[in-house]
Amino acid sequence: ASHEQAVVTINLESHGFKKVASGKVREIFEVDKNTLLFVATDRISAYDVILENGIPSKGALLTQLSAHWFALIDEQLPSLQTHLISTSLPKDTRIPDDVHSLLDRRTMQVRRYPILPLESIVRGYITGSAWAEYKAKGTVHGMPMPAGLKESQKLEKPLWTPSTKAEAGEHDENISPERAAEIVGEEVAKRIEEVSLKVYGLAHDYAQARGILIADTKFEFGLDPATNEIVLVDEVLTPDSSRFWPADSYEVGRSQVSYDKQYLRDWLTSTGKKGKQGVAMPPVVAKETAAKYREAYHKLTGSEWS
Numbered sequence: 001a002s003h004e005q006a007v008v009t010i011n012l013e014s015h016g017f018k019k020v021a022s023g024k025v026r027e028i029f030e031v032d033k034n035t036l037l038f039v040a041t042d043r044i045s046a047y048d049v050i051l052e053n054g055i056p057s058k059g060a061l062l063t064q065l066s067a068h069w070f071a072l073i074d075e076q077l078p079s080l081q082t083h084l085i086s087t088s089l090p091k092d093t094r095i096p097d098d099v100h101s102l103l104d105r106r107t108m109q110v111r112r113y114p115i116l117p118l119e120s121i122v123r124g125y126i127t128g129s130a131w132a133e134y135k136a137k138g139t140v141h142g143m144p145m146p147a148g149l150k151e152s153q154k155l156e157k158p159l160w161t162p163s164t165k166a167e168a169g170e171h172d173e174n175i176s177p178e179r180a181a182e183i184v185g186e187e188v189a190k191r192i193e194e195v196s197l198k199v200y201g202l203a204h205d206y207a208q209a210r211g212i213l214i215a216d217t218k219f220e221f222g223l224d225p226a227t228n229e230i231v232l233v234d235e236v237l238t239p240d241s242s243r244f245w246p247a248d249s250y251e252v253g254r255s256q257v258s259y260d261k262q263y264l265r266d267w268l269t270s271t272g273k274k275g276k277q278g279v280a281m282p283p284v285v286a287k288e289t290a291a292k293y294r295e296a297y298h299k300l301t302g303s304e305w306s
Ligand code: ATP
Pocket: 021, 022, 023, 024, 025, 026, 027, 028, 036, 083, 110, 111, 112, 113, 114, 115, 168, 220, 222, 233, 234, 235
């Protein structure tokens, strides 16, 4: 089991699936007109660069973590529609047996929706681009903030801080809630703000009780054309879409270590490889990083990853 290979590419196009998108870590294929297949690879990125090799099982683990959150959301916020159909593979004769094992536990079948062109970010703590803006201008996404906030400080209330959804390779742009309302309409913006704050709030408290601080997170929403309801889509509340901090080392007034990527980031920095393309992690870095993902999975789901 220690010789497990990381899966960094998945090609279902050669099996007759149309590829819809390819992100830093995921590949998205069309099952049929209304259904997509999300495949999470074991790729990992740090400082905006994808490493050459991956973290064995990362894609499966994050898919199952996302599914865990979807189930919790279903239970605690039953009125919110989500896109998840199932984490099992479609019964599709185009997928050969040997590919089944590659895809095992790393896929989500989801209902396909038109996607609202916003990243619905919620921040519970001031860090990252929000901290940079605050230091420079005293605002966060253009919103005036109280004076004297310290780096990583918990905000009095979580803030809805949307951004634009940039084209591949471009950077998302932080925008104000007012600007977001211009983009999707005031009423839709209000709804996704409310829902995002609710989901973040319940996830934050759930994770905090288990030793992980979710500093901020990004949701995406679709709009169901049949009902005009908003639908929670994409992956949810994974360390790829959120900042996870270890609760036991949290300290205001400095940057925090990343729950999952710190070992990798430290190695990249100390070896002068930060931001360079074509870098492969040595086995020890992959191993330590994999251990952090398993630890996060265990804490959050209560089950050992196996
Ligand atoms: P990055 O790797 O930086 O996140 P990316 O967002 O382009 O880049 P992915 O996150 O892998 O790459 O792509 C997922 C895409 O699928 C996003 O554009 C997202 O909006 C879209 N999406 C998510 N859920 C659905 C859905 N239910 N129906 C249609 N599109 C969806």
